[in-house]
Amino acid sequence: MKLLLIEDDLEMADALRTALSQHGVVLDSVADLATAREAIAMADYDIVLIDRQLPDGDGSALLAEMRRSGKSVRSIIVSALGSANDRISGLNDGADDYLPKPFEIDELVARMSAVLRRAADKASPILVIGNVTYDHTSRDVHVKGIRLLLARRELLIFETFLRNRGRTVLRSLLEERVYSFNDEIQSNSLEVNLSRLRRKLADAHANLVIKNVRGIGYFLHELD
């Protein structure tokens, strides 16, 4: 993995370089936007880490330039500006992720992997979560390489969970996704489907567990 870091605080740059080198990441670092432009033009980077407050401008300006030039470089903003508004504006400017300072190095590495994985996901239709895989094209689910046979509604439920990874899925959303207008929803029908899906995942020893958030909905918990 090759990285470009745009950071004017030299000590911060040095600390990041040392920390990332332990994770096998090669890092070029520049201190201002002008040098960053040259570096991006000359080399191919997997990810650009951008600080926002730079001596010659706001790092987010670079995002628009990169997009215009057609270079598909992934970018993560790493900034001391950490309020919700700052994050929203950074993501709207086109950053793939926004990490407020300070952060743990493991989190940065995890986010970098996630950003790259998302880029790869678009190319490859296979989603991998622990020992479970899901194929977007064939809609097949495998646990430990063995195909998991799911009924239509169980699959719809499972896909709704995958589309909302890391979030609580409201009961109303599940009902909406799983049943059409014409279906008569029996009050316990969703529960029946959910418990079947639960049992199938458990029997296959999947590291995914469906947790009930009583009064709200359900959450697909990924076991470590």
Add this chain to the structure above:
Amino acid sequence: MNVYSLRWRFTIGFILLQLCAIAASLVLVFYAASGARPDSAIPSIWLSDAIAESIKVGVDGKAIIVPSRQLSGMIEKWPSLWFVVELPKGDLITHGDIPEKVAGNISFLRTFRNAELHGYVDDPTNVVRLQRMETIAGEAAIFTGGMSMSQYSLILLLGNIAIGVPSIILATITVLGVPLVTRWALRSFNDLTDRLDKIDFEARGGVVDDRAMPNEVLRVLNGINMALRRLDSGFETTERFFVNAAHELRTPIAILQLRIDTLAPSQDKSHLQTGIKRLTAITNQLLDIEKYRQKPPRKTRVELNSIVSKIVADFAPLAIAEGYEMSFESRAKCAFVLGEPDALERALANLIRNAIQYGGKTGEISVGIEADGSILVTDQGPGIADDMQVRIFEPFYRINPHGTGAGLGLSMVNDIVTSHGGYVEVVSSPGAGSSFAVRWREARVDFH
């Protein structure tokens, strides 16, 4: 009225001043009177009137005199008193001994309309007065004499007329008018205090409305407004400094954290990591608190069911990852609070985060809305000892000094809930879990 009220002082002051002025005028007049040395005897000015009043018309059509009480008194007091009344029909009424020198000159005196002959002080009865007056029997020429009055009485009389009557009018106006005028003039001060009462000193940028204020009050008001603006800008500077300081801390903390992360695993490393986590939590929460404080609270209707269920949904993944079950239950169909949705969400998020952090990583975290709109966050953790329950809302207080929290979460919850007109209750005992209740003084709950 309070003795220290301006209105009272003005009223009393002006009334006293006016009364003093009146009294001084009177004293001056009488002083002047006492200084006047009488050098002549003056015929009584009352006598002619008393005689004219006593003239009546008899049954035969002739004029007669029936002495009034006043006239009888005078006759009794002054034996030397005399008078002559000449009436149009030739009637003549006389009384007493008319001095020779007057009787012989009546025809001479008659050629004048009025006449007054003064005598010497040591011979007070040697005075004459001619006055023509309207009586019941027609116009009479009344000659009087043999009775005098002192000059003091005259001056007193004139004094009373010239000073006394205006004094009474003035005194009446003063006593009745001054309080009214004072109240009218000082009304602006009441307006001023009314307007001051309307200012919300918690909110930034509040100034006193200065429309239609008299100049004197305007100066006070401008002073107040200037002070308010200065305070505001001082506050802003401090706040900006505070926010900048918290911001500036982030990069050095980030550097420190990265340096520590690269250390080989050891007990020291984990200690340092705990310290860094705490430092991060403190800076984040300081910024959070300031962010919430900078905004004057909006007053929008916030529906509790929707924000509470949203926050529970947001935090459920974290709670589950930490080993809890999580649930939400509402007994109120619709519960509204007037206030700032962001702030309320932040308060609730802090309560739930607190439960996740200190709930013992086991059992259920249940969030509920009661029928009266109260919000309950209950955990099944180790609970909080009685003596600590009061202190947990203090800023920077932490039950576990080795934890990574900043000790600001619950203090922020308390601040936000209080500013929304509510209060936070804790029910907890060691080993029996904790329950935090956010209660509103004004419940706005619909049951439809």
